[in-house]
Amino acid sequence: MIPVSEVSLDALAGARHSDPFSLLGPHRTDSGLVIRTFQPAAERVFVIAGGRGTEMTRRHPSGIYEAVFDGVREIFDYRLRVVYPGGYSAEIDDPYRYGRMLTDYDLYLFGEGQHRRIYDKLGAHLMRVGESDGTHFGIWAPNAERVSIVGDFNGWDGRVHPMRSLGPSGVWEIFIPGVREGQRYKFEIRSRAHGELLLKIDPYAFAFEVPPLSASVVTRLDYTWGDERWLRDRAHMNCWFDRAMAIYEVHLGSWARIPEENDRYLTYRQLADRLVPYVKETGYTHIELLPVMEHPFSGSWGYQVTGFYAPTSRFGSPTDFMHFVDVCHQNGIGVILDWVPGHFPKDAHALAKFDGTSLYEHADPRQGEHRDWGTLIFNYGRNEVRNFLLSNALFWLHEYHVDGLRVDAVASMLYLDYSRKEGEWVPNRFGGRENLEAIDFIRQLNTLTHGEEKGSITVAEESTAFPSVSRPTHLGGLGFTYKWNMGWMNDILEYIRQDPVYRRYHHRHLTFSLLYAFTENFILPFSHDEVVHGKGSMFGKIPGDDWQKAATLRTLYGFMYSHPGKKLMFMGSEFGQGREWNFDQSLDWHLLEEPLHAGVRRFVQDLNRVYAAEPALFEMDFEPGGFQWIDCNDTDNSVVSFLRRSRDGRGVLATVLNFTPVPRDGYRIGVPVEGAYAELLNSDADAYGGSNTGNGGLVFTEPIVSHGHPQSLRLTLPPLGFLLLKPNS
Numbered sequence: 001m002i003p004v005s006e007v008s009l010d011a012l013a014g015a016r017h018s019d020p021f022s023l024l025g026p027h028r029t030d031s032g033l034v035i036r037t038f039q040p041a042a043e044r045v046f047v048i049a050g051g052r053g054t055e056m057t058r059r060h061p062s063g064i065y066e067a068v069f070d071g072v073r074e075i076f077d078y079r080l081r082v083v084y085p086g087g088y089s090a091e092i093d094d095p096y097r098y099g100r101m102l103t104d105y106d107l108y109l110f111g112e113g114q115h116r117r118i119y120d121k122l123g124a125h126l127m128r129v130g131e132s133d134g135t136h137f138g139i140w141a142p143n144a145e146r147v148s149i150v151g152d153f154n155g156w157d158g159r160v161h162p163m164r165s166l167g168p169s170g171v172w173e174i175f176i177p178g179v180r181e182g183q184r185y186k187f188e189i190r191s192r193a194h195g196e197l198l199l200k201i202d203p204y205a206f207a208f209e210v211p212p213l214s215a216s217v218v219t220r221l222d223y224t225w226g227d228e229r230w231l232r233d234r235a236h237m238n239c240w241f242d243r244a245m246a247i248y249e250v251h252l253g254s255w256a257r258i259p260e261e262n263d264r265y266l267t268y269r270q271l272a273d274r275l276v277p278y279v280k281e282t283g284y285t286h287i288e289l290l291p292v293m294e295h296p297f298s299g300s301w302g303y304q305v306t307g308f309y310a311p312t313s314r315f316g317s318p319t320d321f322m323h324f325v326d327v328c329h330q331n332g333i334g335v336i337l338d339w340v341p342g343h344f345p346k347d348a349h350a351l352a353k354f355d356g357t358s359l360y361e362h363a364d365p366r367q368g369e370h371r372d373w374g375t376l377i378f379n380y381g382r383n384e385v386r387n388f389l390l391s392n393a394l395f396w397l398h399e400y401h402v403d404g405l406r407v408d409a410v411a412s413m414l415y416l417d418y419s420r421k422e423g424e425w426v427p428n429r430f431g432g433r434e435n436l437e438a439i440d441f442i443r444q445l446n447t448l449t450h451g452e453e454k455g456s457i458t459v460a461e462e463s464t465a466f467p468s469v470s471r472p473t474h475l476g477g478l479g480f481t482y483k484w485n486m487g488w489m490n491d492i493l494e495y496i497r498q499d500p501v502y503r504r505y506h507h508r509h510l511t512f513s514l515l516y517a518f519t520e521n522f523i524l525p526f527s528h529d530e531v532v533h534g535k536g537s538m539f540g541k542i543p544g545d546d547w548q549k550a551a552t553l554r555t556l557y558g559f560m561y562s563h564p565g566k567k568l569m570f571m572g573s574e575f576g577q578g579r580e581w582n583f584d585q586s587l588d589w590h591l592l593e594e595p596l597h598a599g600v601r602r603f604v605q606d607l608n609r610v611y612a613a614e615p616a617l618f619e620m621d622f623e624p625g626g627f628q629w630i631d632c633n634d635t636d637n638s639v640v641s642f643l644r645r646s647r648d649g650r651g652v653l654a655t656v657l658n659f660t661p662v663p664r665d666g667y668r669i670g671v672p673v674e675g676a677y678a679e680l681l682n683s684d685a686d687a688y689g690g691s692n693t694g695n696g697g698l699v700f701t702e703p704i705v706s707h708g709h710p711q712s713l714r715l716t717l718p719p720l721g722f723l724l725l726k727p728n729s
Contacts, residue, residue, distance in 0.1 A: 006060075009023070009059060009060045012060075012162075013062035013063075013064060013159065014159075015146060015148060015158045015162065015188075016145060016190060017146060017162060019165060020038075020096070020146075020162035020163070021096055024036050024038060024096035025094060025098075026078075026097050028075070031068075031070055031071070032069050032073070033068075033074075034069070035067050035094075035097075036059070036065065037066075037080055038064050038160065039063050039065060040063035040157065040159055041155070042063055042082045043084060044082075045081070046080070046083075047078050047079075047080060048078060048079045048080065048081050048091065050076075062159070075097070078094070078097070079092065079093055080093075093132050093134070095134075095161065095174055095175055100173065101129075101136050101138075102121055102166060102171060106118075107171060110122075110383075110387055111169055111383060111384065113386045113387040113390070114387070115387055115391065116391060116394055116448070116452070117391060118387055119204050119395050122138040122139060122203075122204045123202055123206065124137050124185065124202060124206075126181055126220050129175055129177075132178075133177065133178070134176050134177035134179050135179035135218050136173065136174070136175045137149050137173060137175075137176065137185075137187075138171060138172070138204075139163070139172050139202065139204075140169075140170050140171050140359075141354065141359070142170025143191065143192050143193060143357045143359065144190060144191060144356070145195070146162055147162070147165075147172040147190075148163060149163065149185055149186075149188075150185065150186055151183055151185030151186065152185070153178065153179050158188035170384070179218060180218065183217070184215035185202070185215065185216050186199050186200060186349075187199075187201075187202060189354075189355050191356020191357070192355075192356070193356050198348075198353075198354075198355070198356060199349065200349060200350070201216050201349050202216040203307075203350075204309050205217065205307055206221055207219035207310050207317065207318055208306075210313045210314060211297075211298070211314065212296065214296060214306070214350075216307075217313075219318055221318055221319075221322075221399055222319065223319045223323070225322070226326055226330055227326050227329035227330055227401060230329035230330070236454075237455045239455060239457050239481045240457065241621070242619045243285075243618060244617070245523075245566035245567065245618070246561075246567045246568075246569075246608050246611060246612075247285070247287070247566070248282070248287050248288070249289075249527055250275065250287055250288065250289055250290070251528065251581075251583060252265070252266070252268075252271060252289060252292065252315055253314065253315075254581070255275060256274065257586040259586070267316045267320060268320035268323060268324040269324070271324055272323055276328055276331050276333060277331075281605070282574060282601070282605050282608060283604075283608025285333065285334060285612070286333060286335070286403070287335055287336070288336040288338065288406060290302050290303075290338050290528065291337070292311045292315075292321065293305045293307055293308055293309075293310065293311065293340070294307025294310040295312065295345075296347055300345070301528070303338075304345040304373075304375060305340050305344060305345075306350035306351070308388070308389075308392045322401075325400055325402060326401070334403040334404070335401075335402045336404040337404070337405055337406070338405075338406050338408055339392075339396070339407055339408065340408045341413070341445075342377070342378070342407075342410070343370050343373060343376060343378070343409070343412070344375060344376055344378070345374075345375050346374065351376075360385050364426065366420075366424055366425050366426050367416070367426055370412065370419075379437075386441055389441070390448055393405055394448060394453070397452075397456050398452075398453060403455070404456055404457035406458075406461060407458060407459065409461060410461055410462040411464045411466070413442065414438060414439060414442075414464070414466055415433050416435050442478050445458070445479075446458050446481075447473055450481070457481035458479075458481050459480060459481060459483070459523060460482070460484065462486075463484075463486045468520075470521040481521060482521045482523045483520045483521065484522070484527075484568075485520075487513060488524055488565070491510075491512055492513075492559070493530065493541060494506065494509050495510055495659075496542055496552055497541055497542070499543050500543075500659060501660075503638040503660065504635045504637075504638055510559075510632075511632045511640065513563070514564075514627065518622055518623065518624050522564070522565040522621075522622075523566040524560050524563060524565040524566065525568040526568065526570060526573055527568060531570060531572070534580075536580060537573070537577050537578060537580055538553060539573075539577060539578050540579070540580070544661075547596065547689070548661060549576070550576055550600055551661075551683070551690060551721070552720050554599075554683035554684075554688055554690070554720075554722065555657055555658070555659065555720050555721055555722040557569075557722075558681065558683050558724065559657050561611050561617065562617065562642075562644060562655040562724060565621055566621065569604075571587060572588070574601055575592055575597045575600050575604075576591070576601075577591065578591065599688040599689030599690070602687060603681075603683060603688040606681060610724065614651065614680070615646040615647070615648075615651050617644055619651075625645065626645050626647075627643070629643075630642050630656075630707050630709075637660065637664060637667075638658070638660045639656065639659070639660075639717065640656075641656040642654075642655055652671075652672060652726075652727060653725065654677065654723075655724055655725075656717060656725070658721050658722075661720050663693050663717060664715075664716070664717040666715075667715045667716070668713065669712060669713055670705070670706035670707030670709030670712045671711055671712060671727070672709050673701075673711070674711045675700070675701060675727055675728060676700050676701075677699050677713060677726060677727050677728070678698055678725065678727075679695055679696075679697050679699070680726050682695075682722070682724075683722040684719065684721040690721070691719065693717075693718035694716060694718055695715060695723075699713050699715060701713055
């Protein structure tokens with residue numbers, strides 16, 4: 001009889017034993033070798049070695065078997081033959097004969113929050129150990145009494161594959177031979193705190209079932225990339241600072257659908273075939289995707305993530321998404337992902353109270369809960385949590401080759417009192433409202449991503465006046481590459497909502513942004529948030545009939561593209577979608593059959609073409625020398641005019657915008673260069689659905705002093721129109 005207590009066997013049988021490897025598998029004893037296995041569904045079990053079978057003895061009625069090999073000192077190679085009721089048998093490899101896979105150095109780095117590729121260690125990884133193919137599983141659950149893998153391969157029985165605890169690290173692991181790609185699994189966790197049995201997804205899983213199903217799926221990230229040239233060129237770019245950047249923001253589930261197939265989604269591969277050519281044809285330089293990480297509720301648009309390391313299975317497999325990114329790059333289009341490190345949902349199968357305690361989140365709801373969104377806040381002060389997120393950022397940049405991350409809801413991360421009343425938040429150690437741990441996390445994020453993935457960018461959706469968001473960390477900034485200019489967006493949308501007759505009273509909304517335009521590296525966004533929840537579409541915000549709406553929209557886009565800053569436009573806005581965006585419906589592509597909407601799209605296409613061709617419009621976006629007002633004070637006519645300059649000083653463009661429906665003949669602006677000026681763009685051209693009012697494509701300066709310049713142009717301003725003028729060299 002081997003000296004193993006019945007208490008230990010009872011604990012193992014009841015799935016409560018915290019160290020199953022101390023009982024199961026092969027163990028040397030004073031008299032020889034003992035092998036134990038737990039096969040609750042078996043009728044008989046044999047140890048197979050050297051072509052011979054040794055029947056095991058049932059040591060516990062639950063199905064714990066053991067075989068004793070007297071006098072055997074060395075552990076030998078063996079398999080188990082399990083005979084089930086009815087005579088069916090299967091030969092299996094014993095996972096409990098394998099040693100540790102994770103090293104002490106892995107655990108040390110993880111505990112310090114410094115393991116850059118922790119996703120290669122935790123989660124599920126197909127591998128070959130010796131002569132056996134299988135899957136290694138690893139999970140962090142420091143407050144668990146016991147953790148088991150359950151899945152297709154063990155009847156979802158938590159008693160069959162309890163994992164090895166790696167001590168104070170809180171990490172558990174097991175290698176299970178025979179577990180194949182595509183098999184589903186979860187972690188069954190018994191909480192040490194209260195004995196509750198939890199069934200959780202793998203936070204590091206590379207794939208999941210299609211929602212509403214939620215099991216993790218064993219997946220190998222294996223793809224042959226064809227974007228070497230793109231990545232090589234990107235590494236030498238200065239984060240697009242001095243390049244044209246026009247971003248097309250997309251929600252993959254509603255860009256287009258297949259109506260004849262029950263209105264189903266396009267797959268990642270179909271999107272590569274349809275979306276990428278459309279974006280390229282329209283002239284955008286980048287696609288920004290609303291979160292593609294796995295999420296259970298489509299109505300969250302992806303912003304309530306459960307699978308941070310997995311592209312959603314709604315549209316296909318991980319390799320399908322890699323193909324999409326690859327096709328973008330091969331067509332000269334960058335890919336930016338919305339990334340959500342600020343919060344996560346309370347779904348019981350995901351991160352919330354992962355091991356029965358507040359593991360990823362703060363325990364105190366004053367620190368750990370977003371009441372506005374019904375979500376939980378990451379505990380950025382915990383090394384392992386910070387490691388989870390930092391490694392995740394690097395994961396998308398490295399494994400999926402994406403070019404940037406737009407970080408959602410940064411303001412909610414920066415401030416402890418964000419959307420909280422007095423008494424509902426906990427001050428920092430200095431008594432202030434800044435979340436010092438989140439600020440440290442953000443700086444580390446930006447330092448890591450910029451340092452390890454050359455040419456990649458990070459973008460902050462940050463709506464407050466927090467200083468130096470897009471300034472380097474070594475200068476005291478947060479280190480983001482870019483910041484969304486929410487102030488400009490709110491001002492200009494407030495302006496265009498006004499009836500033209502009243503716009504003179506709101507002129508400051510046109511000009512105020514230039515007081516701070518160079519304090520950050522700004523992106524000018526017309527994002528998804530502005531076309532939902534009763535705000536109306538871009539087309540629908542504008543007063544007047546459809547002609548006036550379309551004309552104003554074209555002029556607004558002209559202002560956006562000539563204003564300092566990179567550009568972002570949400571899908572559908574480029575052709576003037578009339579209704580608000582609905583995440584559950586395709587865009588109204590039929591509108592392109594109507595001349596006004598087709599004209600808006602054609603204008604955006606030409607705007608992108610001219611923008612990319614004229615360095616004056618992008619080279620000095622973040623330097624005051626790239627911009628000069630001609631006249632910002634013509635409130636009575638609701639007209640503004642200004643110059644944009646290239647870095648070498650030779651490229652000069654003049655922009656004039658008329659935000660009233662009144663054509664203006666003989667309108668004079670001063671210009672710095674003598675000679676002929678070509679109309680590069682006139683938003684009122686008949687090709688765009690306009691009235692074709694303008695200057696015949698060419699206008700000549702007159703030696704009349706105006707606006708501080710010795711030469712001036714006498715222009716005809718189209719109604720609700722935008723002119724972009726370039727001196728002929």
